[in-house]
Amino acid sequence: MPVRKMTRIALLSAILYIAKVVLEFIPNVELISFLTIIYTLVFGTEALLIVTVFNMFELVQWGFGVWWISYLYVWPLLVLATIFIKRMLAMGGFGKEEFALWAVVSGSFGLLFGFLFAIAYLPVNPAYALSYWLSGLLWDVWHGISNFVIMLFIGKPVYLVLNKMAV
Amino acid sequence: MKQWSKKQRLLVIAVFAAVLLIVGVAAGALNKKQTQEGIKHFSIEVVSERDNYYSSMECESGEEFLGGYLRTMEGCEWQESDYGIYITGFEGMKEDTENQYWWCVMVNGESATTGADGIPLQEGDTYRFELMQGW
Numbered sequence: 103m104p105v106r107k108m109t110r111i112a113l114l115s116a117i118l119y120i121a122k123v124v125l126e127f128i129p130n131v132e133l134i135s136f137l138t139i140i141y142t143l144v145f146g147t148e149a150l151l152i153v154t155v156f157n158m159f160e161l162v163q164w165g166f167g168v169w170w171i172s173y174l175y176v177w178p179l180l181v182l183a184t185i186f187i188k189r190m191l192a193m194g195g196f197g198k199e200e201f202a203l204w205a206v207v208s209g210s211f212g213l214l215f216g217f218l219f220a221i222a223y224l225p226v227n228p229a230y231a232l233s234y235w236l237s238g239l240l241w242d243v244w245h246g247i248s249n250f251v252i253m254l255f256i257g258k259p260v261y262l263v264l265n266k267m268a269v
Numbered sequence: 270m271k272q273w274s275k276k277q278r279l280l281v282i283a284v285f286a287a288v289l290l291i292v293g294v295a296a297g298a299l300n301k302k303q304t305q306e307g308i309k310h311f312s313i314e315v316v317s318e319r320d321n322y323y324s325s326m327e328c329e330s331g332e333e334f335l336g337g338y339l340r341t342m343e344g345c346e347w348q349e350s351d352y353g354i355y356i357t358g359f360e361g362m363k364e365d366t367e368n369q370y371w372w373c374v375m376v377n378g379e380s381a382t383t384g385a386d387g388i389p390l391q392e393g394d395t396y397r398f399e400l401m402q403g404w
Binding site: 127129164165166167168169194195196197200202203205206209210213229230233234236237238239240242243246247250 | 270271272273278281282284285288289292293295296297299300351352369379380382383387403404
């Protein structure tokens with residue numbers, strides 16, 4: 103792997119981690135979904151490595167738990183969904199700079215976050231997984247709103263800045 | 270490269286806003302807690318394997334939610350958080366986040382999926398507080 107790429111992965115995953123820590127005091131408002139989508143738009147599948155390094159940071163800080171298993175698939179899933187939608191746009195002859203759409207994608211991910219997170223609890227206790235999801239559904243709505251607003255307002259400027267790094 | 274029209278963008282945003290609204294209303298209805306009025310009689314168990322401790326007591330309260338009762342319960346240590354009451358200890362047995370010890374709340378043997386402020390006090394229920402290790 104080229105040193106430039108390796109350095110970029112390290113830097114962007116560190117930004118992801120710092121973004122999480124900085125906003126931890128506000129429940130269900132985060133920049134990880136936003137940054138993951140932007141990273142994927144700019145760097146494509148490289149974002150999979152970035153979220154993996156981020157997951158390792160989380161493991162080092164918090165230790166192992168079932169929640170970490172959720173993290174292992176939730177963030178890569180967002181990367182893959184973004185790649186898929188980006189390709190669908192390209193197939194329809196559209197560019198990827200449709201930030202109203204990415205705001206909806208980010209918002210939908212926030213809305214589904216509790217559901218996706220609860221999947222890891224299914225093998226342990228399906229009833230617990232279901233009640234965990236349903237009891238947090240209102241927080242998921244809030245998560246969806248905040249993700250949507252963040253992407254709608256700062257999506258394009260951050261994307262343009264990051265695009266310059268993608269040489 | 271084609272671009273979305275303003276109308277298309279507004280339509281996508283409006284559909285998403287409608288979905289949020291519907292899910293929000295459904296979530297509110299699903300999570301509306303049925304509380305009982307008047308005095309309720311219930312059991313409280315406190316268990317800590319780490320401290321080799323077990324206690325069980327019969328209690329009564331007119332509070333609507335478990336959180337309200339815990340705020341007045343002797344021996345319960347707690348603090349307020351964004352999510353409501355956060356239990357930090359019982360009878361001097363404190364949580365220990367460095368070693369991943371935390372107080373788990375159980376209702377009639379099942380792990381609670383909300384904080385104590387979201388658990389309605391019900392006649393005859395058993396609320397168990399167990400010191401667990403590991404996130």
